[in-house]
Amino acid sequence: MLKITNLAVSFNTRNGTVTAVRDISLDVAAGQKVGIVGESGSGKSVTAFSIMRLLDDGGQNDAGTIHYQDINLLQCSEQEMRDIRGREISMVFQNPRAALNPIRKVGYQIEDVLRRHSRSTRQSARRHAIEALSAVKINDPQAVYGRYPFELSGGMCQRVVIAIALACDPRLLIADEPTTGLDITTQKVVMELIDELITERQMSAILITHDLALAAQYCDHIVVMKDGEIVESGDSVTLFATPQHAYTRKLVNATPRTGASLRDLLPSPSDAKTSQLTNKVTSLAPARPAPLLEVNNLVKTFTTASGVVNAVKDVSFTIHRNESVGLVGESGSGKSTTSSLLMRLDHCSSGQILFEGRNLLDVTTKQFAKDPRRASLQMVFQDAGDSLNPRHTAEMLIVEPIARLTNMNRKEKKARVSELAQMVGLPEALLTRYQHQLSGGQKARVGIARAIALNPKLLILDEPTAALDVSIQAIVLNLLHDLRAELDMSYLFVSHDLRVVELMCDNVMVMRHGEIIERGSAKQVLQQPQHPYTRELLAAVPQSPELQYGPNTSNRAVL
């Protein structure tokens, strides 16, 4: 159905020509579901955009052909391409809310496509649009027809995007990270919807994702890309059972999974610093001294135009010294509100926060910023890129908290920064760089260095690896784990990724609608969940059957 032969794509940038895709060949048969897996910069999205001929300015196809049925897409006129897009080949994007026109009713946006490809007349457009909405299982499509994207949830927006893509019954659907940024349960619903619709309509599909398990679960065939090249491809079962290429193996290994320890995620035991520390961690864990943080009956209510929102309702928990506690929940569960209440970034409506036995609420949020205890409580944010000042160098960023809360002189500060850089594994040469000159993993390291600069006792980690590629995530998680042992810190690890929490935490709390609905040791909660919601969350985690056994059993398929 789709045949890509020796495709090469490059971009003209200010710093010269950058090759994004080199010499790729790929076939998609009718009814086949192909997954393209790779980390950022691997060229997987560029490949997809080349098929649609929607490359950004400066992008050009240098070589190769893309045949859709008998049409050479790269030689079509722009007019012919417009007829193909939406009618023959469609695309679903990540970040569904931004993918819809913010000031046009979603029904009209579907009508635009239907009318463009002459599927509807002015009279029948509304009826067809509502049919398209009910096809993606939206309850009350009549009402949703007249809504604007900002009135719909992320999952609903993605359904609308899918409705637009499938409105004209295309034969091939390209889904570019369709569930990135969605909650895990929504992710499952959306993926299953796409899967069902594709099967029902006997379409072909290309799923582009960074998540190996997701691709393995929904695709027949998987292609692994790295640096613009296909390093391995094959049937999804065999590919995961017997990964041939070193990079595939590294990816498979780095994906958090049941039964694997944090160290298993790293490519090799070469990380000398890491292996030395392993024993130290285990020796520290059993000792349980006095509680470090005690939260009693914490409540936060917001008053908005649409009424009172109980973001956090009566939450109590304790974090002990050197303990790592996971806080799990979907968006809107109150987990981020809870962490900003602990950091005193927000007033709490009622409740008590005791830090080392002293009430944190005895000063106002404003005063707390200068309180000496502020140094003991630090936060690492989700998107290191967005949370760092773009006009500051890495060094300035790390120095900032030191300068604010201590009286070190210049020389001491400088020494402290290099010490911190060393601790987080940031080469000193990078200290003079600005954040846009650093990679995702390096930015994460800067964020961590900043947070540990004042020897905090408690670190609140708000999805610290959500924006990172799996192989980088594995390294950062290991780093965090080692630092905890080294600096005798406690963690509150806020995340939606249950597998990561299982690796990182001793105890886990599951939050929903502002309440903690289940808590216990990580093993207990994640392996024998009691609450139905926890079970639902766990069921939503993408599971390829092979991953459960881990890569070590790779010989099994050969036999």
Next chain:
Amino acid sequence: MKNRFIAVSQRVAQTIPVVVGVVVISFLLTRALPGDPAVFFAGVAADEASIEQVRVALGLDKSLPQQFLIYVGDLLRGDLGQSLSSGQPVLSDLASRLPASLELTLFALVISCLIAIPLGVLAATRPGSWVDHVCRVLVTAGVSLPTFFTGVVLIYFFYYLTGWAPAPLGRLDFLYIEPEHVTGFYLIDSLIANDMQTFAGTLKQLILPAATLSLFTLAPIARMTRSAMISALSSDYIRTARAAGLANGTILRTYALRNALLPVITTLGMVFSFSLGANVLVERVFAWPGIGSYAVDALIGSDYAAVQGFVLAMALLFVLVNLIIDLVYSLIDPRIGFTTNE
């Protein structure tokens, strides 16, 4: 929908304190002006006693709060006082001159929108092309050339050298009879009177000052349109629209331009407000009997009732324009009703 209605009425209600503030400030500001109106009013030959007499007659011997109360009372009755220089009530002076300024400003704005928005759109869709360069040159010229200079240059070419335009002397050549007063806008009034000759005569007089003013107002509008279009065109929803195979026209109009218009409308409101003020110079150059030249004369002549009336009228106009802009904005952007009352 209900939320939207609440947001709109809230926005309208917000104008009330602004209007009150405007009244207070216009009163205090004119009191702070240098020059003693009593001396001026009494004439050159007046002695101490007659100046004092005038002062009492004008109510200037009373305390400031008292004067303010009298002023507010007069305002409520629609009395803005008497202009010293023209001898007419300020209200009727303003009423006869404001339409002249408004006609000029609005006409100039329409011209500049008709040029600037398509130019900005074209420049955004073809960055680096000749259209983009033309846009850049026009924007630079509009920003850097003072209006009195462009006005004089235009007069030199189109009146003095070629004689295409009529003499730059007011709204209508003396050959024509003023159309019957309905709106005060000669273009509209002459159409109502079905007097095409006067209409053409008005248009001829209007074209040069309007061109001068529109070159000045074109710059910010074109620049804003260009940058808003560029950011709209690179957004995710445009990519979705393109991936759905929508026609280029639909993508440009319904998807990109409608989103890009939001910041353009905000700019338009600002441009309208400041061009009302910038009018003064254009009116001077073209002997336009507008409100700007009236205010300058009044200021020089210590005619404080007239100045006060002018300040008040302008401020109310600003408030009105901003209100209209905000309401138009909320019509285009469905998100407004929800974001204003957080």
